[in-house]
Amino acid sequence: MTSEHEPGRDDWRPWDRPDAVPERPDAAAGGEQPADGPPRPEPVWVGHGAEPTQEVPQAPAWVSASPAPPPVQPVPPVPVSSPPTLGAPAYPAYPPLTTSTAQRPARRGPGWGALLGVSLAVALVAGVVGGLLGGALTGRGAPDGTAGPAPSAGPAATTRPAGSVANIAARATPSVVTLRVDGADGSGTGSGWVYDGNGHVVTNNHVVASAAEGGEITVVLANGQQVDGEIVGRDASYDLAVVKVDRADLEPLPLGRSADVVVGDQVIAVGAPLGLDSTVTSGIVSALDRPVTPGAADDQAFINAIQTDAAINPGNSGGPLLDMQGRVIGVNSAIARAPGSELSGQSGNIGVGFAIPSDQVATTVEQLIATGRAVHPIIGVYLDSQYEGEGVRIADEGPQGQPAVNPDGPAAEAGLQAGDVVIAFEGRPVSEDGELVVLIRARTVGEKVTLTIRRGGTERDVTMVLEGSAN
Secondary structure, eight states: OOSSOOTTOTTOOOTTSGGGOOOOOOOOSSOOOOTTSOOOOOOBOOOOOSSOOSOOOOOOGGGOOSSOOOOOOOOOOOOTTOOOOTTSOOOOOOOOOSSOGGGSOOOOSSOGGGTTOSSOEEEEOOOEETTTTHHHHTTOSOTTSSOOOOOOOOTHHHHSOTTSHHHHHHHHGGGEEEEEEEETTEEEEEEEEEOSTTSEEEEOHHHHGGGTTTOEEEEEOTTSOEEEEEEEEEETTTTEEEEEESOSOOOOOOBOOGGGOOTTOEEEEEEOGGGOTTEEEEEEEEEEEEEEOOSOTTSOOOEEEEEEOSOOOTTOTTOEEEOTTSOEEEEEEEEEEOTTOOTTSSOSOSSOEEEEEHHHHHHHHHHHHHHSSOOEEEOOBOBOTTOOSSSEEBOSSOGGGOOSBOTTSHHHHTTOOTTOEEEEETTEEOOSHHHHHHHHHTSOTTOEEEEEEEETTEEEEEEEEOEEEOO
């Protein structure tokens, strides 16, 4: 699929694009949890606003399934000019969801367990509201206003054994930055890390999105120097962004291969949780290939995530997840919150965080640097969000009478039809619309994939080549 105009395809929007998701009708009022299982997670975006008064966006229909999820609210920011209360963070209250997701109709078949587990709520790691570090960071640049020396490794780099947490932290923290973002919807801070020697810094899209239209980004180096940052490119679908700074002397972090990571590997997270820059936490990889879809329908992120128990809190967004060789194997992006917990209480780390795998990061970041946007693999179908059986069903038709299978897309070329049920992707069973989308987005354009489908009681494998779309 190309970006050029093609007759008859002006309004074609395959279901595996985030802005084509219809809302699933709510069930009858009452708000009771269905009897067929405990609550499960539903991811949403996190706001940056200094005063969080906006309503929380509703998650799209494709993340709704049995057991029904609890209402989910974004991880809140810390109030402006209020430092974090260590040990008992004083987060402001956040408005509740306008519609309880617990009222959504249940689905038959496999539950949410394949997606995230039955008792967690996923939310993107919020950038902490700006002003938190205002007094501490102001005036920490060079006295004459010029750029000072680049940050350097601390003494632990030479006094601690190679491969120890202390040694890796000392070598990595000079390449990790704090981003202070001022935009139309308020101020906030997040994390990032130096990608190359040309001044490119990698972070999350949700960290810098508010500055995309006339906002300002200040990149604070590990030694306190402040440099103006400019967005080179960003992509909501992968929740990644690249910011450029006018410094060629910053040391980039080496990039590792997330494909080589296994459950149980030790990892280190570096960033600015709660605005506390150069914070280092450690843990292990607790799961791999965890489909996570935080965000609203118009800015959904699709993350085939690395799950870790390394402490990740609001403000860690965009920071690196490192292996024990100091290589970036992921970009920290989301955390889980126990359902039912109030945002004014414990809403930070509970030992379940999620990072974008470095293999995906490398592909997307290179595209953002080269063209300013990323290309997403698609198969070109609409999915039936009302389907309650096993697998994921292709809809009978798309919105406004469009065909459910794009006649020029990969699925049509492979022989898929409206009403077919996809029961596996590359041999992996799928039970949720969002799960299938995440697995597709984790691949690359031009890659050949195999889907197992059921039609009329007969199962068969079909192979197709993924096409690309920048929408």
